[in-house]
Amino acid sequence: MARTSDIEKAAEVLRAGGLVALPTETVYGLGADAENPAAVSRIFQVKGRPPTHPLIVHIGGADQLADWVAEVPATARLLAEHFWPGPLTLVLRRGPRVPLEATGGLETVAVRVPDHPAALALLEAFGGGVTAPSANRFGSVSPTTADHVRAELGEAVDFVLDGGPCGVGVESTIVDVTGETPAILRPGGVTREDLEAVLDRPLDVPATSHVRVPGQHPSHYAPSARVVLVEPEQIAAEAQLAQEQGHQVGVLLPSTLAGTPVKAHAVVPVPASMAGYARELYGFLRELDQRGCDLIIASLPPEEGLGLAIANRLRRAAGPR
Numbered sequence: 001m002a003r004t005s006d007i008e009k010a011a012e013v014l015r016a017g018g019l020v021a022l023p024t025e026t027v028y029g030l031g032a033d034a035e036n037p038a039a040v041s042r043i044f045q046v047k048g049r050p051p052t053h054p055l056i057v058h059i060g061g062a063d064q065l066a067d068w069v070a071e072v073p074a075t076a077r078l079l080a081e082h083f084w085p086g087p088l089t090l091v092l093r094r095g096p097r098v099p100l101e102a103t104g105g106l107e108t109v110a111v112r113v114p115d116h117p118a119a120l121a122l123l124e125a126f127g128g129g130v131t132a133p134s135a136n137r138f139g140s141v142s143p144t145t146a147d148h149v150r151a152e153l154g155e156a157v158d159f160v161l162d163g164g165p166c167g168v169g170v171e172s173t174i175v176d177v178t179g180e181t182p183a184i185l186r187p188g189g190v191t192r193e194d195l196e197a198v199l200d201r202p203l204d205v206p207a208t209s210h211v212r213v214p215g216q217h218p219s220h221y222a223p224s225a226r227v228v229l230v231e232p233e234q235i236a237a238e239a240q241l242a243q244e245q246g247h248q249v250g251v252l253l254p255s256t257l258a259g260t261p262v263k264a265h266a267v268v269p270v271p272a273s274m275a276g277y278a279r280e281l282y283g284f285l286r287e288l289d290q291r292g293c294d295l296i297i298a299s300l301p302p303e304e305g306l307g308l309a310i311a312n313r314l315r316r317a318a319g320p321r
């Protein structure tokens with residue numbers, strides 16, 4: 001747990017218009033005072049992110065939601081009650097407190113209450129909202145430890161609040177509740193099944209893209225190595241072939257193939273539980289980059305529960321660059 005003095009320091013940096021990397025239960029965020037347009041704009045510079053790509057506003061509790069949005073529909077209230085604090089982001093109509101810099105010019109705003117003690121302590125000490133995208137350069141893999149943030153953004157961040165490794169490991173589920181029917185824009189830490197149980201209705205999930213978001217391109221959450229998805233039974237043959245062609249191959253070996261001999265530069269056995277896999281996924285991708293792999297071979301897990309978010313990130317990592 002982060003020290004009280006670190007929380008105070010982080011809150012001061014936010015008040016002064018600086019950038020703070022903060023831990024959340026999903027991934028580390030690159031935070032700024034949501035109401036300071038200059039600070040918010042710096043996030044885009046540091047990330048190399050197009051200014052039309054909207055950010056999430058993090059708040060300290062569901063009771064603050066009405067301060068940030070034009071209205072709180074019943075569906076939003078229901079979902080907030082069930083899943084906050086937690087890995088769920090709600091897209092709602094923007095309230096006047098949210099500058100257009102934070103929403104990429106959209107009249108909607110994404111809001112969430114993170115479930116991490118250090119993030120909640122910081123939000124309380126700061127008192128306002130914190131806009132934060134994942135604390136990585138645009139298009140690359142999200143950081144799940146403070147070391148990932150330091151390695152990737154270094155001096156560009158004014159303060160890194162270290163809250164240990166993230167427990168969920170993939171980003172929040174984004175649900176648009178501005179329309180008549182709620183829509184999942186990005187699968188994530190809250191499962192589709194859990195949302196459907198609470199809403200008592202089936203939900204559609206976009207296959208690879210986060211629709212309705214401007215400036216999307218398919219490759220995202222991507223390591224430097226090229227990612228190739230194959231059926232599990234083809235992994236060993238594909239890895240061997242690519243090695244013979246001169247690639248440094250990294251393999252994410254599904255738990256169903258545990259113990260199978262695979263000829264590759266680096267083989268990472270994947271946890272059997274989807275929660276374990278989600279927690280480690282981005283760390284594995286970073287590790288394979290670091291070990292010098294130029295090609296990563298992986299398979300999609302079953303697309304249910306957290307497997308849906310894992311498959312979504314793997315597909316996008318494998319997308320055209």
Ligand code: TXA
Nearest residue numbers: 026028029054055056091108109110133134171172213
């Ligand atoms: O778990 C998370 O959500 C992490 C932690 C730090 O909270 N944050 C995160 O932020 O993943 P970012 O910026 O990497 O991804 C936010 C996504 C983007 O795909 C963005 O397009 C979408 O949220 N988004 C933000 N505002 C939106 C809006 N008004 N309408 C639709 N999508 C929106």
Ligand code: MG
Nearest residue numbers: 133134135142
């Ligand atoms: Mg991101």
